[in-house]
Amino acid sequence: MGEKDRTLTLLVDNKPDVLARIAGTFSGRGFNIENISANITLNPDITKIIIVTTGDRATVTKIRNQIKKIVDVRNVSYLKTKKSVQREMILAKINFTEDNREKILAAIEEMECRVVNQEADAFIVEATGKKDEIDRILLHFQSLGMEDFTRSGKIAL
Amino acid sequence: MKLTGAQILIKTLKAEGVDTIFGYPGGSVLDIYDELYRSDINHILVRHEQGAAHAADGYARTSGKVGVCLVTSGPGATNTVTGIATAYADSIPMVILTGQVPTPFIGSDAFQEADIMGITRPCTKHNFLVRKIEDLSKTIREAFSIARSGRPGPVLVDLPKDVIQAQLEEDKTIAAKPKSEDGGKSPDREALKQALEMIVKSKKPVILTGGGIILGNASEDLQKFVKKVKVPVASTLMGIGGFPGTDPLWLGMTGMHGTYYANMAISNCDLLITLGTRFSDRITGKIANFASKANLIQIDIDAASINKNVLVDIPIESDCKTALVHLNKLLDENGFAIPGEEREKWIDQLGQWKAHAPLSYCNSEKIKPQCVIETLYNLTEGEAIITTEVGQNQMWAAQFYHFDHPNTFLSPGGLGTMGYGLPAAIGAQIAFPEKTVVDIAGDGSIQMNIQELATAVNYKLPVKIVILYNGYLGMLRKWQELFYGKRYSHSYIRNSPDFVKLAEAYGALGLRATRPEEIEPTLKKGLESPLPAVMDFHVEPEENVFPMVKPGTPLVETIINSEELR
Ligand SMILES: Cc1ncc(C[n+]2csc(CCOP(=O)(O)OP(=O)(O)O)c2C)c(N)n1
Ligand SMILES: [Mg+2]
Numbered sequence: 001m002g003e004k005d006r007t008l009t010l011l012v013d014n015k016p017d018v019l020a021r022i023a024g025t026f027s028g029r030g031f032n033i034e035n036i037s038a039n040i041t042l043n044p045d046i047t048k049i050i051i052v053t054t055g056d057r058a059t060v061t062k063i064r065n066q067i068k069k070i071v072d073v074r075n076v077s078y079l080k081t082k083k084s085v086q087r088e089m090i091l092a093k094i095n096f097t098e099d100n101r102e103k104i105l106a107a108i109e110e111m112e113c114r115v116v117n118q119e120a121d122a123f124i125v126e127a128t129g130k131k132d133e134i135d136r137i138l139l140h141f142q143s144l145g146m147e148d149f150t151r152s153g154k155i156a157l
Numbered sequence: 158m159k160l161t162g163a164q165i166l167i168k169t170l171k172a173e174g175v176d177t178i179f180g181y182p183g184g185s186v187l188d189i190y191d192e193l194y195r196s197d198i199n200h201i202l203v204r205h206e207q208g209a210a211h212a213a214d215g216y217a218r219t220s221g222k223v224g225v226c227l228v229t230s231g232p233g234a235t236n237t238v239t240g241i242a243t244a245y246a247d248s249i250p251m252v253i254l255t256g257q258v259p260t261p262f263i264g265s266d267a268f269q270e271a272d273i274m275g276i277t278r279p280c281t282k283h284n285f286l287v288r289k290i291e292d293l294s295k296t297i298r299e300a301f302s303i304a305r306s307g308r309p310g311p312v313l314v315d316l317p318k319d320v321i322q323a324q325l326e327e328d329k330t331i332a333a334k335p336k337s338e339d340g341g342k343s344p345d346r347e348a349l350k351q352a353l354e355m356i357v358k359s360k361k362p363v364i365l366t367g368g369g370i371i372l373g374n375a376s377e378d379l380q381k382f383v384k385k386v387k388v389p390v391a392s393t394l395m396g397i398g399g400f401p402g403t404d405p406l407w408l409g410m411t412g413m414h415g416t417y418y419a420n421m422a423i424s425n426c427d428l429l430i431t432l433g434t435r436f437s438d439r440i441t442g443k444i445a446n447f448a449s450k451a452n453l454i455q456i457d458i459d460a461a462s463i464n465k466n467v468l469v470d471i472p473i474e475s476d477c478k479t480a481l482v483h484l485n486k487l488l489d490e491n492g493f494a495i496p497g498e499e500r501e502k503w504i505d506q507l508g509q510w511k512a513h514a515p516l517s518y519c520n521s522e523k524i525k526p527q528c529v530i531e532t533l534y535n536l537t538e539g540e541a542i543i544t545t546e547v548g549q550n551q552m553w554a555a556q557f558y559h560f561d562h563p564n565t566f567l568s569p570g571g572l573g574t575m576g577y578g579l580p581a582a583i584g585a586q587i588a589f590p591e592k593t594v595v596d597i598a599g600d601g602s603i604q605m606n607i608q609e610l611a612t613a614v615n616y617k618l619p620v621k622i623v624i625l626y627n628g629y630l631g632m633l634r635k636w637q638e639l640f641y642g643k644r645y646s647h648s649y650i651r652n653s654p655d656f657v658k659l660a661e662a663y664g665a666l667g668l669r670a671t672r673p674e675e676i677e678p679t680l681k682k683g684l685e686s687p688l689p690a691v692m693d694f695h696v697e698p699e700e701n702v703f704p705m706v707k708p709g710t711p712l713v714e715t716i717i718n719s720e721e722l723r
Contacts, residue, residue, distance in 0.1 A: 021278060028279050058464070065461035071283040071303060 007079040037153030162321040183229020185256030204608040208580035210240020215584025231269030246571025250309035259319035282310030344475030359428035368395030369433015378481035391419040402559030417514035446711030546602030548632040576605025613689040660691035
């Protein structure tokens with residue numbers, strides 16, 4: 001199997017330096033973090049971290065074995081794409097003029113995105129979706145003259 | 158009654174069975190030192206914190222206990238880093254206690270503040286910052302537990318001064334041992350059976366031991382196993398002592414400076430059984446050719462070390478002892494027959510390789526370093542604890558002293574830390590006051606922690622230092638000779654001190670030998686002395702370590718001697 005994005009879900013002790021330990025293990029051993037998200041769980045002592053990395057299966061197994069050794073990491077699982085729901089989110093700022101306002105709005109709607117804020121000359125648009133959907137939406141927004149955007153890490157279940 | 162953090166710390170250390178600490182005081186640990194003043198814990202005052210870390214390491218490697226060191230914040234803590242990284246590379250159980258500025262000052266660039274947590278994160282098995290006195294005892298307990306369990310390693314505990322000075326009701330203070338200390342995981346029985354079948358069937362098997370055989374206390378079980386299955390044993394530097402160096406089935410060290418026959422054995426075997434080794438680049442040579450004719454069985458306690466550098470056929474996650482106990486039991490239960498004739502042929506072949514290129518050297522008018530070590534071996538009857546520095550001295554020690562017992566060869570194999578040998582010898586001597594402890598050193602390395610001679614003198618530790626004085630950073634000079642057109646760029650170390658006078662200045666015995674016939678009397682005199690003794694052997698300056706495998710070349714291309722290079 002070749003290189004592709006692979007997702008690891010970590011359950012870790014909610015301690016201040018646990019992210020540094022994980023990030024350090026990746027950088028120290030030459031592994032790649034494509035994106036990362038960390039957040040609370042139902043148990044306040046435990047944080048869930050989702051990391052997307054690239055590499056073949058063997059590399060990801062190596063990463064997993066190294067991450068497992070971190071004392072504060074309770075569990076590492078490999079997220080099978082087919083069996084899980086995975087989402088990313090973006091907020092994008094798209095400028096408009098009187099002339100193209102309607103056209104842009106229609107395009108946003110067509111892509112099933114939501115305008116969450118409207119300024120005098122710009123929309124703030126929210127979109128969620130799988131990675132490739134988000135990639136496509138971003139391309140489209142760019143063609144509409146998107147000024148700026150932020151993109152979340154992946155969350156998955 | 159209330160106890161201070163310092164009192165809780167000492168009480169918990171005592172509860173852990175700590176009787177010796179290697180350390181050096183400073184402002185942020187004064188309260189702990191004040192408590193030590195009243196305690197019966199044996200504190201060894203070193204002369205540099207790096208020395209404390211290596212001494213704790215030497216203590217741990219010989220005694221099997223967790224080594225402990227205590228230093229102050231900032232520079233005290235950063236000075237231990239090389240020692241910690243050395244222990245980490247070799248999986249040595251240690252607990253390093255560092256002072257820290259009071260918690261309200263952390264992050265403020267306070268005087269003698271260093272982010273030792275951040276600095277040591279990648280070179281400790283784990284580290285802790287204790288933020289409240291309530292966590293202190295429990296954290297210390299956990300630190301010890303983590304240090305010695307599974308694949309061992311150093312654990313650092315950072316102790317802010319306010320936590321050490323705070324007070325807590327006595328009944329809440331001393332934590333119990335953590336419940337679950339993950340010992341060896343039970344190895345997969347099916348995999349073991351499969352492994353055994355392969356071993357019994359194999360015509361040309363070899364066992365390769367690493368540091369795990371010693372850390373896992375598996376030496377006796379290995380000997381029992383080898384007696385039954387008659388498989389020759391090669392070892393990494395770290396595994397030396399795990400199998401008797403005088404046993405006929407011993408092949409010696411393998412890898413870059415391994416014996417020709419061990420390297421040939423690994424290159425030609427049909428089955429390689431590895432016990433507690435991670436296949437470092439110093440062992441494998443060109444990795445594509447490593448044991449390329451063999452099936453591989455890897456037994457290791459650390460899942461992350463399995464299939465990491467080399468892909469194996471049968472991975473077995475287990476500590477070496479548990480695996481060998483199981484294997485021995487399976488052999489006893491099931492009975493087995495090893496292919497006698499084929500196996501004899503193989504052992505015969507190994508004998509031929511050995512006869513073709515035994516470890517050897519040529520005597521000359523100058524002292525040969527190998528001869529110094531051979532004589533040392535004979536005089537100590539192979540029973541000394543040997544520590545090494547790094548360089549050619551280290552390789553000759555590994556080649557020419559034949560180690561029959563585990564925990565008697567202490568060498569910074571993973572990190573290759575010059576300056577390790579003397580403080581490690583001090584730690585070993587503290588653990589075994591009655592034994593002969595010798596640091597085999599180079600004239601370069603010894604100068605990296607020479608200050609610890611004062612520690613040895615102060616505690617009347619009769620450690621012996623054998624300096625193989627060649628006037629060079631010899632290992633580097635050799636590479637420059639062979640691969641850099643003899644351009645000896647900064648490997649010639651001019652103006653070393655007069656080591657005899659230096660020893661005397663410290664209050665140790667200083668001896669020098671410059672001719673071969675002086676080797677034995679010098680060693681005898683030094684070994685018999687009740688004082689620490691520095692024996693300065695002026696050896697052939699350009700003597701090179703052989704055999705050698707050039708980096709990036711396969712083990713079969715082992716170069717036996719310098720003639721081969723001409
Ligand atoms: C702390 C440290 N610095 C540098 C090196 C690189 N190095 C490896 S061997 C060596 C030469 C050691 O010289 P010496 O102690 O005289 O030993 P010899 O090889 O001459 O026996 C050096 C500089 C090292 N291993 N450790
Ligand atoms: Mg030298």
